[in-house]
Amino acid sequence: MTTVPVDQGSLAEMHCPTCRARQTWSDICRRCKCDMAELHAAWRACQHLRFRCLALLRAGDFPAARAAAHQYVSLVPCDGSLRLLATCQLLDGRWAAALRTGCREPRAERSCDSP
Numbered sequence: 239m240t241t242v243p244v245d246q247g248s249l250a251e252m253h254c255p256t257c258r259a260r261q262t263w264s265d266i267c268r269r270c271k272c273d274m275a276e277l278h279a280a281w282r283a284c285q286h287l288r289f290r291c292l293a294l295l296r297a298g299d300f301p302a303a304r305a306a307a308h309q310y311v312s313l314v315p316c317d318g319s320l321r322l323l324a325t326c327q328l329l330d331g332r333w334a335a336a337l338r339t340g341c342r343e344p345r346a347e348r349s350c351d352s353p
């Protein structure tokens with residue numbers, strides 16, 4: 239998976255991949271009734287990894303935070319996830335890796351990060 243159709247301006251909204259209706263996350267599209275359960279589950283998994291990474295950073299466990307950030311980037315290689323990984327690498331003392339990550343181009347069109 240390389241993209242998660244979440245509007246960058248909001249964590250709680252997305253566009254249906256079928257009809258493009260803007261809506262809050264749910265398992266079924268409000269307009270076309272498309273089954274979005276797996277997409278919703280993928281978004282929740284991404285958010286879980288992101289929040290886990292942030293909690294580990296807050297706790298000062300930089301190696302574990304870096305590992306969570308790597309998993310997050312593997313699911314959503316967007317600007318936000320790459321910034322988070324670079325931050326984890328910096329705090330973990332991996333300067334060269336942080337520089338390389340900071341120079342990487344995101345592959346996802348949109349982010350599932352908060353603004």
Ligand SMILES: [Zn+2]
Pocket residue numbers: 254255256257258259267268269270271272
């Ligand atoms: Zn729809």
